[in-house]
Amino acid sequence: MTKAELVEKMAKDAGISKVAATAALNSFMDGVSKSLKKKDGKVTLVGFGTFQKVRRKARTGRNPQTGAPIKIKARNVVKFKPGKQLRETV
Known part of the structure; x- marks a missing residue:
């Protein structure tokens, strides 16, 4: 949609x-x-789910074309955890 x-x-x-x-x-x-x-960013919608900001640590990845290792910087990402009602609906 x-x-x-x-x-x-x-x-x-x-x-x-x-x-x-x-x-x-x-x-x-x-x-x-x-x-x-915000620092502890979190939005909860009861029955629907929770949006939460989490810190992803720096890590080493691989270039898919060459296979060479690359450094991936740390950054904030948003995770969504569905609520019970949404899980049951889907």
Whole structure:
């Protein structure tokens, strides 16, 4: 599902305009992004799941074309853990 398809579904299900649905979705995504930027970034939506920022350590990888080892820098990544209700639905 694309963002446009999600906006269309939200608008139809909530009985609102696509403009309002787009604003709501953008606000949600902005709120999640800003919360994850914080030191202990975590967003929990009960029944749906949890978005959490975790630190991935530096490591050595391999170039798939040449097989040569390469250094991969440490960085923050976002992990999603689905909630019970979402797991049962899927």
